[in-house]
Amino acid sequence: xxxxxxxxxxxxxxxxxxxxxxxxxxxxxxxxxxxxxxxxxxxxxxxxxxxxxxxxxxxxxxxxxxxxxxxxxxxxxxxxxxxxxxxxxxxxxxxxxxxxxxxxxxxxxxxxxxxxxxxxxxxxxxxxxxxxxxxxxxxxxxxxxxxxxxxxxxxxxxxxxxxxxxxxxxxxxxxxxxxxxxxx
Numbered sequence: 612x613x614x615x616x617x618x619x620x621x622x623x624x625x626x627x628x629x630x631x632x633x634x635x636x637x638x639x640x641x642x643x644x645x646x647x648x649x650x651x652x653x654x655x656x657x658x659x660x661x662x663x664x665x666x667x668x669x670x671x672x673x674x675x676x677x678x679x680x681x682x683x684x685x686x687x688x689x690x691x692x693x694x695x696x697x698x699x700x701x702x703x704x705x706x707x708x709x710x711x712x713x714x715x716x717x718x719x720x721x722x723x724x725x726x727x728x729x730x731x732x733x734x735x736x737x738x739x740x741x742x743x744x745x746x747x748x749x750x751x752x753x754x755x756x757x758x759x760x761x762x763x764x765x766x767x768x769x770x771x772x773x774x775x776x777x778x779x780x781x782x783x784x785x786x787x788x789x790x791x792x793x794x795x
Contacts, residue, residue: 657670658670658671658682658683659671677691678691678692678695681780681784685776685777685780685781685784688776688780689773689776689777692769692772692773692776693769693773696765696769700762700765704758707754707758708754711750711754715747715750716743716747716750718743718747719747719750722740722743722744722747723740725740
């Protein structure tokens, strides 16, 4: 019943959103000059490529690799590198757990997910789960230890990699700190 309630809630929220958007699009424009100025300012604030031969500055293509190309500063590049590292880490952990469960015991895939229909089946299921959980506890503990150590080492490696990217980009580009005076 909870899924039905959640579905009804999401459907009502979607309908209210659609009604609000229809209301917004059907309203009359009351400040044409303000709208034109705002749209021009919005267009000018978009990141653009360096000038080409004719001096025009085109918008960056959607296919730009933000992990390699400095579009909106080195911070954006480092943020996208971090996001990629998190995605790769999550996928690697999922694959490692799946391989561990496949090679050690298939029960690791289903432990805690079965449902019982009768009280007797529930007792049998709880006893099986208790015994299986204790029998396979070493795999979970070892997996967590290896995961913790590997995560720590990979985070340190990512930090060094990010620092090298920052230093390389800082040397290649003029930034505010190149023009700032240090007062002692």
